[in-house]
Amino acid sequence: MSTNYATFIKEALKESNKSMRQLANETGINVSTISRIINGKRKARLDHLKAISRSLHIPLSDLVSSDERSESNQPVSFQHVRALIKQMKLPVKDFSAERLKKSLQEYQRESSTVEGRNSILHKFRSKMDALGGQGPYIQQLESMYQIFKEKKASKNDLLLIGSALFYFIASMDMIPDYLFPIGYLDDALAVQYVMQSLSMKQ
Numbered sequence: 001m002s003t004n005y006a007t008f009i010k011e012a013l014k015e016s017n018k019s020m021r022q023l024a025n026e027t028g029i030n031v032s033t034i035s036r037i038i039n040g041k042r043k044a045r046l047d048h049l050k051a052i053s054r055s056l057h058i059p060l061s062d063l064v065s066s067d068e069r070s071e072s073n074q075p076v077s078f079q080h081v082r083a084l085i086k087q088m089k090l091p092v093k094d095f096s097a098e099r100l101k102k103s104l105q106e107y108q109r110e111s112s113t114v115e116g117r118n119s120i121l122h123k124f125r126s127k128m129d130a131l132g133g134q135g136p137y138i139q140q141l142e143s144m145y146q147i148f149k150e151k152k153a154s155k156n157d158l159l160l161i162g163s164a165l166f167y168f169i170a171s172m173d174m175i176p177d178y179l180f181p182i183g184y185l186d187d188a189l190a191v192q193y194v195m196q197s198l199s200m201k202q
Helices: 004-016 020-027 031-038 046-056 060-070 078-087 097-111 114-131 138-150 155-169 182-201
Strands: none
Touching (some): 004 046, 020 031, 046 078, 078 182, 097 114, 097 182, 114 138, 114 155, 138 155, 138 182, 155 182
């Protein structure tokens, strides 16, 4: 099955009247590699997407966004996100696993208060609507929200889940949400970390 960015590339090639060979010459990517990417037989690397975005005048964020949506169940890594931040020259500093863990620990305390719980319950749905059902870990967030809302977990698990939900609704986190779609990758990392923590306890 071809990934979503393959559709972007195919449409852009058609609109620009460029052949795959022309795209290969402009990007320095082997034509057979471009063919496999477009036909979904291999995954494009970040440097591939960057070169293609320049050649076909497609915003890199669109290609990255479609890539993340198509692989929403695949692990997100700090290394990958840091590479995106560097490649896109985003104003993000101190992006680290240590900072994420510290934030989640703080949000555990926040989510355990009446005010924090109410904040999650009141803001979660509007934040999801703003996301438009796109981005990584949507299903996990929905599941976490239902468990948190109905309190169908142990106290410690609810604290962990609450920390991820609070991180998601927080206006200030490691990557500002307005840097869409990159702005939601740290939320995905937070969800991933909490899911792994829950699995380790089982």
